[in-house]
Amino acid sequence: MPGYLEEEGIDSQSVTDTYAAVKLEIDNRRWAGVPFYLRTGKRLGRRVTEIAVVFQRAPYSPFDATETQELGHNALVIRVQPDEGVTVRFGSKVPGTQMEIRDVTMDFAYGESFTESSPEAYERLLLDVLLGDANLFPRHQEVERSWEILDPVESFWARHGRPAPYAAGSWGPAEADEMLARDGRSWRRP
Amino acid sequence: MNIDLTDTTSARINTALVQGRRSVGAAVGMVLTLVIVTDEGNHYDALKAASEASKEHPSRILVVIKRPGRSPRERAGARLDAEVRVGGEAGNGETVLLRLHGELSGHAYSVVLPLLLPDAPVVVWWPDEAPAHPADDLLGTLAQRRITDAAATEDPVAALVARAEVYAPGDTDLSWTRVTPWRSVLAAALDQKHTKVTAAEVEGEEYNPSTELLALWLAERLDVTVGRVVSEGPGITAVRLTTADGVICLDRPDGALATLAVPGQPDRHVALHRRSTAELIAEELRRLDPDEAYAGTVRHGLGRLNTPPGASAADVAAPPPAAEPTGTRTPAKAVAKAPATTSTKAPVPRASPTKAAGRAAKPKPKADGKNGKNGKPAA
Numbered sequence: 001m002p003g004y005l006e007e008e009g010i011d012s013q014s015v016t017d018t019y020a021a022v023k024l025e026i027d028n029r030r031w032a033g034v035p036f037y038l039r040t041g042k043r044l045g046r047r048v049t050e051i052a053v054v055f056q057r058a059p060y061s062p063f064d065a066t067e068t069q070e071l072g073h074n075a076l077v078i079r080v081q082p083d084e085g086v087t088v089r090f091g092s093k094v095p096g097t098q099m100e101i102r103d104v105t106m107d108f109a110y111g112e113s114f115t116e117s118s119p120e121a122y123e124r125l126l127l128d129v130l131l132g133d134a135n136l137f138p139r140h141q142e143v144e145r146s147w148e149i150l151d152p153v154e155s156f157w158a159r160h161g162r163p164a165p166y167a168a169g170s171w172g173p174a175e176a177d178e179m180l181a182r183d184g185r186s187w188r189r190p
Numbered sequence: 191m192n193i194d195l196t197d198t199t200s201a202r203i204n205t206a207l208v209q210g211r212r213s214v215g216a217a218v219g220m221v222l223t224l225v226i227v228t229d230e231g232n233h234y235d236a237l238k239a240a241s242e243a244s245k246e247h248p249s250r251i252l253v254v255i256k257r258p259g260r261s262p263r264e265r266a267g268a269r270l271d272a273e274v275r276v277g278g279e280a281g282n283g284e285t286v287l288l289r290l291h292g293e294l295s296g297h298a299y300s301v302v303l304p305l306l307l308p309d310a311p312v313v314v315w316w317p318d319e320a321p322a323h324p325a326d327d328l329l330g331t332l333a334q335r336r337i338t339d340a341a342a343t344e345d346p347v348a349a350l351v352a353r354a355e356v357y358a359p360g361d362t363d364l365s366w367t368r369v370t371p372w373r374s375v376l377a378a379a380l381d382q383k384h385t386k387v388t389a390a391e392v393e394g395e396e397y398n399p400s401t402e403l404l405a406l407w408l409a410e411r412l413d414v415t416v417g418r419v420v421s422e423g424p425g426i427t428a429v430r431l432t433t434a435d436g437v438i439c440l441d442r443p444d445g446a447l448a449t450l451a452v453p454g455q456p457d458r459h460v461a462l463h464r465r466s467t468a469e470l471i472a473e474e475l476r477r478l479d480p481d482e483a484y485a486g487t488v489r490h491g492l493g494r495l496n497t498p499p500g501a502s503a504a505d506v507a508a509p510p511p512a513a514e515p516t517g518t519r520t521p522a523k524a525v526a527k528a529p530a531t532t533s534t535k536a537p538v539p540r541a542s543p544t545k546a547a548g549r550a551a552k553p554k555p556k557a558d559g560k561n562g563k564n565g566k567p568a569a
Contacts, residue, residue, distance in 0.1 A: 046304035069479065070479055112211075169303060170303065171303075188308070
């Protein structure tokens with residue numbers, strides 16, 4: 001699979017970005033200390049849109065450290081597309097006398113509960129356009145506010161640095177992994 | 191349900207998996223992705239073992255079959271064929287056979303990556319030929335655990351020496367898994383009997399990495415000289431631990447039923463059959479964190495795999511000639527490495543750096559050290 005710079009008709013010196021990862025925070029009391037990590041990119045491992053709420057580790061006081069070290073972070077994953085659904089991920093004890101923990105999932109798949117599959121996202125939007133229903137569209141104020149967040153990032157990148165390269169079919173450049181490693185986290189594999 | 195896909199892509203395989211799962215209607219929570227890297231000749235047995243193990247560990251099994259092709263034309267092309275099996279005799283979970291033709295056989299990593307289960311841990315298993323450095327292999331970097339099998343290689347003991355040198359946390363070998371029942375019975379025998387073990391002896395087949403590992407494990411844990419006796423097999427045939435009260439002997443001549451003889455107690459029969467690959471894989475998949483006991487054992491041994499201290503002259507001559515150079519080269523290295531490796535894992539009282547170095551320089555290995563240093567003149 002060719003990368004963007006190897007595509008036909010693309011300047012091999014191009015600085016067009018195909019991947020973005022940002023960390024955002026909301027500056028108020030309610031959301032203090034909750035980082036939002038967003039990432040998007042072209043030609044990553046696979047096409048997937050998800051929102052993952054990763055919970056903080058609870059204090060597992062009754063158990064000692066070796067018993068809970070295999071425990072991952074509990075997570076609530078909302079799968080937007082494809083294979084729409086919700087997954088809850090949590091640790092569970094493996095049956096038996098040994099104290100071993102394994103992460104398990106609780107799954108709801110939209111496609112399994114309804115024999116009818118939901119329409120593609122753009123099908124629905126086109127129908128709304130025809131009906132004149134603007135509920136699912138952002139208003140111009142929202143769009144402008146969104147750009148207020150992104151414009152400083154864009155202008156900084158335009159002046160400093162080049163996009164970090166990543167292999168086609170991978171989950172993005174190593175720099176994005178470093179960004180999360182600085183916070184003691186790592187990207188989950190979607 | 192089987193879905194065959196010819197000249198396909200990862201995206202289409204993913205769609206087929208979702209479709210297969212829905213048509214079967216089974217809601218199985220899969221706990222891990224098992225990647226089996228093999229070739230056309232060996233995939234059947236490996237997959238059969240993995241499917242059986244999936245009864246205990248529902249998993250997505252990805253079988254990577256490399257077919258680089260014989261002619262230059264085949265090698266230049268690239269094609270991915272897949273076979274998706276869900277439900278039925280495929281065991282619990284999902285199985286995907288990936289046939290990588292031509293040039294694609296060198297890019298297994300990018301084929302496998304999109305097919306891994308979200309968040310779930312990944313285990314890579316090389317049932318026959320494993321890369322020289324499993325942890326540095328691209329597929330190996332994906333995995334929490336990397337399973338190799340020294341017993342399946344041409345020269346098992348040499349393979350084990352090589353694995354020991356490149357050990358990284360998460361590595362394991364099926365020849366180590368094979369000695370688990372032996373270890374538990376021996377440990378239990380010593381639980382009841384609190385006398386110090388002064389010497390040990392392990393008896394087993396000549397080209398058997400498990401026998402070597404068991405000997406090394408005893409040497410590391412008990413801090414005694416372990417003798418290695420070659421027998422007809424099958425596998426490991428006996429372990430004898432010499433104590434002040436007498437000899438604790440675990441004897442298994444037929445590969446199924448063992449007799450445990452402890453001085454002052456009646457002999458007991460212990461079921462100690464040779465386990466199938468499926469059972470071994472199921473055991474390995476039970477734990478997904480690094481195996482510290484294995485790490486200690488292979489690190490302890492390194493150079494002394496072929497010539498355990500106290501081995502008789504006949505045993506020193508026994509190791510295969512191919513392993514000889516590695517065997518004589520490593521002792522010096524092991525001594526040099528010992529302080530660094532042991533100091534990182536502080537709470538191991540038995541194998542203190544000075545002790546390890548001192549032991550390695552004891553009677554038998556002294557001769558080895560000489561050979562290692564003046565390797566050329568001696569040869």
